[in-house]
Amino acid sequence: MKIAVEGCMHGDLDGVYKTLQYIERQRGIKVDLLLCCGDFQAVRNERDLESLNVPRKYRAMNSFWKYFSGEEVAPVPTIFIGGNHEASNYLWELYYGGWAAPNIYFLGFAGVVKFGNIRIGGLSGIYNARHYRLGHYERPPYNEETIRSVYHVREYDVYKLMQVEEPIDIFLSHDWPLGITDYGNSKKLIQQKPFFEKEIFQRTLGNKAAAQLLGELKPAYWFSAHLHCQFAASVEHGEGGPVTNFLALDKCLPGRKFLQIVDIESEPGPHEILYDEEWLAITRKFHSAFPLTTKSADFGAVQLDTQECRQLVRSRLQERGARPFEFERTVPCHNPSQSSPNGSPALPRNPQTESLLQLLELPYLLDLTSESRDPISSPASMIYRGSLGADSEEIPIDDIDELEEHAEDNVETEDEYFMETRIFTLNHLIFLVFFLAHVVASSAQLSFGFYAASCPAAESIVRNTVRSASSSDPTIPGKLLRLLFHDCFVEGCDASVLIRGNGTEQNDPANTSLGGFSVIDSAKRVLELFCPGTVSCADIIALAARDAVELTGGPAVQIPTGRKDGRVSAASNVRPNIVDTSFTINEMIKLFSSKGLSLADLVALSGAHTIGAAHCSAFSDRFQADSKGKFTLIDSSLDKNYAEELMRRCPAGASPSITVNTDPETSLSFDNQYYRNLLLHKGLFQSDSVLVKDNRTREKVENFANDQDSFFASWAQSFLKLSVVEVKTGNAGEVRQSCSLING
Numbered sequence: 220m221k222i223a224v225e226g227c228m229h230g231d232l233d234g235v236y237k238t239l240q241y242i243e244r245q246r247g248i249k250v251d252l253l254l255c256c257g258d259f260q261a262v263r264n265e266r267d268l269e270s271l272n273v274p275r276k277y278r279a280m281n282s283f284w285k286y287f288s289g290e291e292v293a294p295v296p297t298i299f300i301g302g303n304h305e306a307s308n309y310l311w312e313l314y315y316g317g318w319a320a321p322n323i324y325f326l327g328f329a330g331v332v333k334f335g336n337i338r339i340g341g342l343s344g345i346y347n348a349r350h351y352r353l354g355h356y357e358r359p360p361y362n363e364e365t366i367r368s369v370y371h372v373r374e375y376d377v378y379k380l381m382q383v384e385e386p387i388d389i390f391l392s393h394d395w396p397l398g399i400t401d402y403g404n405s406k407k408l409i410q411q412k413p414f415f416e417k418e419i420f421q422r423t424l425g426n427k428a429a430a431q432l433l434g435e436l437k438p439a440y441w442f443s444a445h446l447h448c449q450f451a452a453s454v455e456h457g458e459g460g461p462v463t464n465f466l467a468l469d470k471c472l473p474g475r476k477f478l479q480i481v482d483i484e485s486e487p488g489p490h491e492i493l494y495d496e497e498w499l500a501i502t503r504k505f506h507s508a509f510p511l512t513t514k515s516a517d518f519g520a521v522q523l524d525t526q527e528c529r530q531l532v533r534s535r536l537q538e539r540g541a542r543p544f545e546f547e548r549t550v551p552c553h554n555p556s557q558s559s560p561n562g563s564p565a566l567p568r569n570p571q572t573e574s575l576l577q578l579l580e581l582p583y584l585l586d587l588t589s590e591s592r593d594p595i596s597s598p599a600s601m602i603y604r605g606s607l608g609a610d611s612e613e614i615p616i617d618d619i620d621e622l623e624e625h626a627e628d629n630v631e632t633e634d635e636y637f638m639e640t641r642i643f644t645l646n647h648l649i650f651l652v653f654f655l656a657h658v659v660a661s662s663a664q665l666s667f668g669f670y671a672a673s674c675p676a677a678e679s680i681v682r683n684t685v686r687s688a689s690s691s692d693p694t695i696p697g698k699l700l701r702l703l704f705h706d707c708f709v710e711g712c713d714a715s716v717l718i719r720g721n722g723t724e725q726n727d728p729a730n731t732s733l734g735g736f737s738v739i740d741s742a743k744r745v746l747e748l749f750c751p752g753t754v755s756c757a758d759i760i761a762l763a764a765r766d767a768v769e770l771t772g773g774p775a776v777q778i779p780t781g782r783k784d785g786r787v788s789a790a791s792n793v794r795p796n797i798v799d800t801s802f803t804i805n806e807m808i809k810l811f812s813s814k815g816l817s818l819a820d821l822v823a824l825s826g827a828h829t830i831g832a833a834h835c836s837a838f839s840d841r842f843q844a845d846s847k848g849k850f851t852l853i854d855s856s857l858d859k860n861y862a863e864e865l866m867r868r869c870p871a872g873a874s875p876s877i878t879v880n881t882d883p884e885t886s887l888s889f890d891n892q893y894y895r896n897l898l899l900h901k902g903l904f905q906s907d908s909v910l911v912k913d914n915r916t917r918e919k920v921e922n923f924a925n926d927q928d929s930f931f932a933s934w935a936q937s938f939l940k941l942s943v944v945e946v947k948t949g950n951a952g953e954v955r956q957s958c959s960l961i962n963g
Contacts, residue, residue, distance in 0.1 A: 220485035223253045226444035226468030226477040230260035230281030236294055253295050256444035257302025257393030261319045263287045264553040267306040272366045280553050286320040288552040293322040300326050301343030302393040307369045308359040317571035318546035324492050329376035331498035335490035341391035346426035347371040354510025375516040377428040382501050387438040394445040396433045397425035403452030403679040443467040449476040451676035453683040458691055464676050464749045482751045493541040500528040503579045511587050535578050544574040665779035674750030681762040684742040693887050696767035697831025698734035703764035709796045711945025713785030714756035717958040727793035732834055743958050756958035757782035761942045771830055773889030774931040778942045783952025786961050800837050800904035804913045814944050822919040823937040829893035832878040835869035838903055844871045856908045858900040894924035
């Protein structure tokens with residue numbers, strides 16, 4: 220199933236649907252479903268504009284009214300949630316969810332539906348602590364305060380979602396779950412949106428309630444919008460637990476990353492939007508606690524039994540089917556040739572909502588007058604009044620649109636705003652397709668952010684996989700770093716080292732002790748779920764090694780991606796291309812030079828031995844067994860005390876499984892201790908010790924030993940060169956479906 224995800228719609232349905240249709244034609248695909256993460260702006264007529272919380276000069280009909288009237292029909296089933304710029308009066312009619320227009324379904328203030336066998340849940344609005352525990356006291360017509368508070372998330376709706384026990388595949392929220400930036404590239408986010416830095420540091424960026432739902436529901440995918448930028452993250456729920464792939468998208472403007480197409484495994488179609496049995500049972504059970512004043516919900520008043528509710532819902536759905544009730548218009552539609560409609564009821568009852576409540580044997584409550592509509596009379600509001608003002612929000616970036624208008628876009632004019640939000644030329648469409656395509660047109664070359672459009676979560680998925688594996692096994696970073704060396708030096712950085720089978724690189728004795736394969740495989744499995752056939756195993760190895768260094772205290776290095784996986788893996792190619800631990804300096808220089816690496820790169824990359832471990836056989840040439848089978852030191856360049864410790868750890872006849880840390884001091888930290896060890900004659904391998912003996916390299920060793928910043932700077936440059944050794948791009952390689960097997 221191909222699902223298109225869109226960030227903030229801002230009422231421009233025409234532009235989004237035309238873009239989708241263009242992509243379908245260009246790529247020869249059919250999108251099954253469109254999901255919108257809020258700010259949909261389902262404005263039916265001029266009266267609805269009065270309930271839309273945007274600056275008055277930006278209030279415009281846009282294009283939803285065409286779909287409401289039937290002039291246009293959504294070309295793909297569409298599901299949306301509410302944000303903080305909505306026609307709130309209309310969404311209140313459909314509080315429980317329903318058709319906002321033919322083929323366009325509102326998920327409700329909170330809700331779960333099915334699309335085929337995919338369960339989709341969502342939470343409308345944004346978080347604000349002042350109103351979270353209050354009831355839904357707002358009714359149209361809204362005043363300056365309630366036009367804002369009406370879209371604030373309420374505990375009642377979150378509590379119902381927390382009761383969901385059956386797996387959720389996709390979840391939508393408008394604002395981001397609080398703390399999600401911990402699981403993605405927050406540094407890059409701050410560079411893009413510097414005014415987020417304070418909120419990230421203070422841990423106020425995001426929705427606390429959404430964070431609770433993320434931890435409880437653990438959906439496979441979570442999509443958000445609100446902050447008008449693209450951001451990807453990957454959250455693993457406990458060691459070895461399920462992973463949630465998070466993606467936030469931008470607002471609908473030319474050149475912005477507001478669309479993403481995701482492939483999700485599903486049952487064969489055709490698919491349609493259906494009521495969810497468990498969710499309707501939850502709705503029925505907690506209806507008696509529905510808070511319609513400033514008072515919070517009284518969950519103690521809930522009397523209905525869960526199983527009885529489930530049985531009633533099941534029987535009702537079996538009788539009439541699970542299709543939602545048909546769309547019906549409740550107000551006059553906008554007519555560009557006529558003046559604004561008059562006399563429409565302020566709070567009409569929507570027949571869909573009435574029919575659903577009748578199905579569940581529940582009373583209609585949405586038009587009950589709140590006993591306290593003015594928040595001035597609520598204790599919670601009294602606490603904040605006077606210090607924040609009517610237009611302020613506890614979270615400063617609540618109105619991200621206004622903030623961007625003034626801080627980033629230098630206050631666009633009204634004409635510019637409408638042009639950008641409503642006009643999509645062919646050039647704009649082509650630009651968007653560039654960001655949506657799985658393969659960048661210029662794939663013959665590597666590039667930074669190669670997967671920014673095709674798989675924006677790629678790097679964060681790899682990073683979190685490495686982090687999780689390393690937390691349970693601290694030797695993982697060293698293994699991943701060694702894996703990259705052994706991959707890139709043989710056949711280039713093409714993941715040939717991962718291919719299994721007789722006669723492959725893994726069969727050579729030099730590679731039998733390699734590790735970290737399971738980490739690469741785990742990352743690949745998640746990536747294939749999120750972005751099938753997109754991210755190469757070669758890129759995963761390079762990114763994993765890069766992240767292993769950073770996670771252990773080393774420098775953060777930006778590397779280009781776009782490598783393709785090789786189709787050749789031969790054991791006979793290993794020995795001529797791998798550094799042996801007994802190599803002389805000249806032998807290493809010759810080998811490094813053949814890979815396009817300099818003498819300076821040789822010294823810097825040898826610093827990889829600051830983490831990791833080695834088997835006893837890797838340095839046994841520095842000792843000799845006497846007639847009694849006891850080792851004696853024959854390499855006078857080795858510190859005697861260190862040598863004694865090595866012989867104690869690795870006596871003659873020691874088990875092949877015994878390992879020794881390559882850095883005897885700080886083996887779990889990527890630092891410059893390795894070079895200090897060399898100056899103390901504590902290099903584990905002979906190939907380490909020669910770096911101190913040779914005048915061509917000793918000065919660099921001393922520099923790195925005395926200046927860690929200098930080492931880190933050199934490492935970053937040399938690692939970048941290593942990661943692109945003899946890479947394959949374009950048709951020279953492939954993207955394997957499984958890292959251990961060549962395609963086909």
